[in-house]
Amino acid sequence: MQESIPIPACFTGDKSSDDPSGLKSGQSAVMSVYQAMIAGLSRYVTIIWCKNLMAHCLWILIDTGGNEQQYTCKVDLKPWHFWNKKGFKYFEVAGNKIEVFWDLRTAKFSGGPEPHGEFYVAITCDNEVVLLLGELKKEAYRKTGSRPSLVDALLLSKKENVFGKRCFVTKAKFDDRGKEHDIVIESSISVAKDPEIWISVDGIVLVHVKTLCWKFRGNDTVLVDSVPVQVFWDVHDWIFSPGSGHALFVFQPGSPPENTGSDSSFSSSSGSIQGYCLILYAWKME
Template sequence: MRNIATCYSEHAVRVSDSYCSGPLNKSYISPKSNPSIQNVVSCTYKTHISNQKRLYVTISWCSKMICQGFFIKISEKIPRENHYQHGFHQLPKIKGTKSLQDFSSDLKKKLSITVHWDLSAADFEAGPEPIRGFYIVVLVNSRYALVLGDMEIDPALKDLVDGLVLPKVTLVSQCEHYKGQWNSEISSKAKFSEIGVEHEIMIKCWQEEDGPQSPVLSVYIDKKRVVRIKRLQWNFRGNQVIFVDGLLVDVMWDVYGWYFDQTVGGFNSNKGGCGFIMFRTRSGLDSRLWLEEEENKLSDQNLGKPEFSLLICATQ
């Protein structure tokens, strides 16, 4: 899949209005809509194992119908691949310890990587990601790289890692995949900054007064509508700026597959293609959408890159 921001640089319908949950704060949720089913969640964390060494650890959770357990990848750059592509290792057991050598092809040298995990008492809600009663501990070169969960670590593991210093870990990106009808509600949660609060996000696409050929895409944050896109048959790609927690956030959408995926019939069929909605914060130095080349260059310099992104993929 091409980088979503690159598509916008060539074909985007630019929307210049910027608001702070102001003119579109009317809350409306159709009672006839059914929620989409979340089946994959991938979270990428930035961690420092030393003053000079920065790594990205991606954890992908899948519904039990797809697989059991989780996938993990460690990289020196933010991965752009999906959960099933190269570099990911599946850890299918409920509890265990696994050592992984020569972990990823994009690492410049081999690292000693060990993963300890326990999902035996994990508590799940609607999605594939556990919310409590589990832990994942990743050690790189005998240093903490990532600690997730709220469950007490096994005594044997605690003795192994006792005295190690926990690194600063930041969630830099999150990718969620949903399955449902094109007019299903998509509900998610996200924090757009480390010091911000968690916000409820709802995405809804339904038909308004213009008829069945002109559905409207709306985005709600904390039950307030902040984005409303009409005539999606023309505005199937675009972006709009909103303010959240004092931050500029680009909301980008690409629902071309919902309309023009001829292999499955589009809106007039019982099936349809895939739509993408991305939320991405801008850094203080940024004044426009990033192109992939610019983002990679500044990422290497650790300057001006987006701090957090949430990508939602909706497949019919």
């Protein structure tokens, strides 16, 4: 029997169907969507890490590629059950056996729900590792007894739900071979008459926006290790609906397309971003 995934309302874009109270109580979440070759077909694999005061969970969802129900696997990472941080599960997708292996016993976390080192999560099918997360690759291949897939999984998008008062922190890679970067967003909305925001990468301020009451939506292109990255922001709810909404920040590697016109800013409802991107939903805590 398939379990339903409590995807945060801000990830679905449907505020009417989901009660955001879970978000306001402090549930942080990271959702990554990959494209992987599984049983001869290219399928979407969604990885969701969720954490609040009572639970810490990993969800794995595999799209069937049709109108059938999506297949899900849930792993409860309860801090008082050390044994549950290493394990194995299996299920079927369209008649094909899918195996999930994980080892999070030494995983490093930086306050969020997603680990950033010393772990692995491996998904296998037909003796191939179709998706591998984490740095412990040798241990993963040895444990699964499977070979690497002939087609590497492709990360399509990453969405993150974070909370803070004036500072919001995350990590991201902007190319496959590059390092993971520290991203920090700071705001003076709560303490300044003329609010500002600063967006830093690896400790260097790359975007500084003043007079946010007029520039609450906008975009800029910056260089991170010689890689152009488009940065979009929408802090409308921070300015005009304090305490009831989130700000939206989008980081998309690549140069902006030509002839975009004088205003290429991104609205949370426009859906105008295409290609790989990091989407950050920032919720201010009073």
